[in-house]
Amino acid sequence: MERRWVIFVISILVSTCCAINYAFAILTDSLKKDFGFSQTQVDFVGSCGNFGQYFGLISGLVYDRYGPKICLIIGATCVFFGFGMLTLVISGIIPNANLAMVSFFYLIASHSQPWLDNAALVTNMANFPKATGLVVGVGKTFNGLGASIFSLIYSGVFSPDVAAYLLFLTITPPVISLVAAVLSKRIGGGEQFVSVPQRAYYVAFGVTGCLMAYVSSIAFADANDHLSKGAKTALVALLPLFFMAFGTLPFVSTDTSKDTRNYRKIVTPTTSGPEPPRPVTENNCNDSGNGSDNDNGNGNSIGRNVTIENGGGNGYGNGHRVETKAVREEGNINLLGSQVDENLSVGEGGEPILGNLSVLEAVQTSEFSLVFTACVIIAGTGLTVINNIEQIYEAFNEGKEDENGAATYISVLALGSGLGRLLTGGVASIWKARYKWSLLYCISSMIMTVGAIGLSWLQSRTYLAIPSFLCGFAFGMLWASIVPLSRDIYGIPNLAGIYSAINFAPMIGSLALATGITGQLYDHEKRRQNRGENDACIGLDCFQTAFLILAGLGIVSIGCTYALYCKIYGCRPSQNNATVQHRENSAINAADSKDTTLRSIAFDTPSTEA
Numbered sequence: 385m386e387r388r389w390v391i392f393v394i395s396i397l398v399s400t401c402c403a404i405n406y407a408f409a410i411l412t413d414s415l416k417k418d419f420g421f422s423q424t425q426v427d428f429v430g431s432c433g434n435f436g437q438y439f440g441l442i443s444g445l446v447y448d449r450y451g452p453k454i455c456l457i458i459g460a461t462c463v464f465f466g467f468g469m470l471t472l473v474i475s476g477i478i479p480n481a482n483l484a485m486v487s488f489f490y491l492i493a494s495h496s497q498p499w500l501d502n503a504a505l506v507t508n509m510a511n512f513p514k515a516t517g518l519v520v521g522v523g524k525t526f527n528g529l530g531a532s533i534f535s536l537i538y539s540g541v542f543s544p545d546v547a548a549y550l551l552f553l554t555i556t557p558p559v560i561s562l563v564a565a566v567l568s569k570r571i572g573g574g575e576q577f578v579s580v581p582q583r584a585y586y587v588a589f590g591v592t593g594c595l596m597a598y599v600s601s602i603a604f605a606d607a608n609d610h611l612s613k614g615a616k617t618a619l620v621a622l623l624p625l626f627f628m629a630f631g632t633l634p635f636v637s638t639d640t641s642k643d644t645r646n647y648r649k650i651v652t653p654t655t656s657g658p659e660p661p662r663p664v665t666e667n668n669c670n671d672s673g674n675g676s677d678n679d680n681g682n683g684n685s686i687g688r689n690v691t692i693e694n695g696g697g698n699g700y701g702n703g704h705r706v707e708t709k710a711v712r713e714e715g716n717i718n719l720l721g722s723q724v725d726e727n728l729s730v731g732e733g734g735e736p737i738l739g740n741l742s743v744l745e746a747v748q749t750s751e752f753s754l755v756f757t758a759c760v761i762i763a764g765t766g767l768t769v770i771n772n773i774e775q776i777y778e779a780f781n782e783g784k785e786d787e788n789g790a791a792t793y794i795s796v797l798a799l800g801s802g803l804g805r806l807l808t809g810g811v812a813s814i815w816k817a818r819y820k821w822s823l824l825y826c827i828s829s830m831i832m833t834v835g836a837i838g839l840s841w842l843q844s845r846t847y848l849a850i851p852s853f854l855c856g857f858a859f860g861m862l863w864a865s866i867v868p869l870s871r872d873i874y875g876i877p878n879l880a881g882i883y884s885a886i887n888f889a890p891m892i893g894s895l896a897l898a899t900g901i902t903g904q905l906y907d908h909e910k911r912r913q914n915r916g917e918n919d920a921c922i923g924l925d926c927f928q929t930a931f932l933i934l935a936g937l938g939i940v941s942i943g944c945t946y947a948l949y950c951k952i953y954g955c956r957p958s959q960n961n962a963t964v965q966h967r968e969n970s971a972i973n974a975a976d977s978k979d980t981t982l983r984s985i986a987f988d989t990p991s992t993e994a
Contacts, residue, residue, distance in 0.1 A: 423906050423921075434767055435891045471554055767893060837935045
C-alpha cells in the first residue's frame with residue numbers, strides 16, 4: 385500500500401472542508417434578521433470571506449518552504465477560531481456584535497481555505513505528477529461539491545439553528561485537518577513516478593460521480609417534493625459511506641502484477657571513485673537535446689539531475705521519458721528511478737514553457753496578466769451568483785423567503801461546480817494535447833458569460849436552475865484548469881506561491897463585481913420599490929443591470945483567455961508543437977546563461993543532436 389494514496393484519500397476530506405465558504409448563503413438570512421444588515425452589508429461580509437479565502441500568498445510561500453503539515457495546522461486554527469467566534473456571536477453569547485466584528489470573524493474562518501487547499505492540491509500534484517487530471521479533477525470537485533454537502537447537512541440536521549451548524553463547523557474541519565497534518569508529506573525517492581493503475585481512475589471518478597448524483601438527487605427531490613427533515617436526516621447519514629469507498633483506493637491502486645517499487649533499485653557502479661557520493665542539486669535539469677540526452681545511463685554527472693529519453697532526442701516527451709536522480713561518482717552514475725510512463729504526453733513531460741520561475745518573476749510576465757485579468761472576471765461573476773443566489777431566488781419568488789428553495793439552488797450551483805471540475809479532470813486525463821488547459825480555461829470564460837446573459841434576461845424562477853448551473857459549471861472549470869495551466873507555464877517548484885498570487889483575482893472580483901456593482905444596484909432598486917430594510921427586492925430589475933454588466937466583462941475575459949492561448953501555443957493547432965518547443969528552448973537557454981554548471985555534463989558515448 386503506497387503512502388501517497390493514503391494522503392490522497394485524507395486530502396479528499398480536506399478539500400471538502402475547503403468548500404465551507406461557498407455555502408455562505410445559509411448565513412445571509414440570519415445576518416439580516418438578527419443584525420439588521422442590508423444587502424450591501426451582507427455582500428460586504430461575503431466579500432470579506434472571499435478576501436480571506438483568496439488571500440493566500442503567505443500560505444503559498446509557507447508551503448513552498450515548509451511543506452503541507454504546517455499549512456494544515458494553521459488552516460485548522462483559522463477554522464476553529466473564526467467559526468468558534470461566529471458561533472458565540474450568532475448565539476448571543478457575545479452581545480452587540482456589529483458589521484466589523486462579524487466580517488472579521490468570517491474573514492478568519494474563510495482564511496483557512498488557502499492553507500488547506502495548498503496542502504491538499506499541491507501535495508497531490510507533487511505526489512502524482514503523471515496523473516494531474518485525476519488529482520486535480522477529483523480534488524477540485526470536492527472543493528465545489530463540499531458546498532452541497534454542507535448545505536444538505538444544514539437542512540437535514542441543523543436547520544433552522546444556524547448557531548448549532550456553526551458549532552459543527554468549529555469542530556469537524558479542524559479535526560480532519562489535524563489528522564491530515566499527521567499523515568501528509570511530499571513523496572520523494574522516485575515513488576511519485578510510479579504509474580497510476582487504470583482501476584484507480586475508475587474508482588476515484590466513479591465514487592465521485594456517484595456521490596455527486598446522490599447529493600443532486602436529494603437537492604432536486606427536495607425542490608419538488610419538499611422532503612421532510614427526517615428523510616433528509618436519514619439521507620445525510622449515508623454520506624459517510626461514499627467517503628469510506630475512497631478508503632479502498634490505497635488497496636486497489638497497488639499493482640500486484642509487477643514490482644511497483646522498481647524505482648528504488650540502484651544500479652551498482654562498476655567502479656568506485658575516490659569521492660563518496662554526494663546529493664545532486666534539485667530542479668536544475670537541462671533537456672535541450674544538444675548532446676545532454678543519452679540512452680544508456682552511463683557517464684559523468686556534475687551536480688545535476690539527468691533526464692534521459694529513449695528514442696526521443698529533444699527532451700520534450702517525443703519518445704519514452706525516463707526521469708532519474710543522479711549522484712556524482714567518478715566514472716559512473718547511480719540511478720534512482722526507472723521508466724516513468726510510456727507514451728508520455730508533451731503536456732505531462734515537457735519543461736515549463738517559461739521555465740521554473742519564482743513568484744516575483746512569474747507575476748511580471750504578460751502571461752500572468754492575461755491569466756489574472758480573466759480570473760478576476762470569471763471568478764468574480766461566479767462569486768456574485770454564489771453569494772446572491774438566495775436573493776436572486778427571492779426576487780423571482782415575489783420577495784417570499786423559502787429556506788428549502790434557497791438551499792436547493794445552492795446545491796444546483798455546487799452540482800455545476802463539482803461537475804465542471806470533475807469533467808475537466810476527466811477530459812484532461814484522456815486528452816493528451818499540452819494546450820488542453822489553456823483551451824479549457826477559455827471555454828470556462830465562455831460558459832460563464834452565457835450564464836450571466838441568461839440571468840440578465842430571466843423572467844421567472846422556473847428556469848433559474850439553468851443559468852445557475854452554467855455559472856457553477858464554469859466556476860468549477862476555472863479552478864480545475866488554472867492550477868495545471870500555471871504549472872505548465874511556470875513549473876512546480878514555486879507553484880503554491882504562484883497559485884496563491886493568482887488567488888488575489890477572485891478576491892478583487894468579489895469586491896468589485898459582487899459588492900461594488902451587484903450589491904449597490906440591488907439596494908438602489910429596492911429603494912426605488914420602497915421596500916423595507918428587511919424586505920427583499922422583487923423582480924427582474926433587481927439584478928438585470930448588474931448581470932448585463934458582468935456579461936459584457938465576460939466578453940473581455942474570453943478575449944484574454946484566447947489571447948493567452950495564442951501567445952503560448954499558437955492560434956492554429958499545427959503551430960502548437962513548434963511554438964511550445966521554441967518557448968521551452970528559450971527558457972532552457974536563459975537558464976543555461978545564468979548557471980554554466982547546467983552545461984557541465986559529459987557522457988561515455990558520443991552526443992547526438994536533436
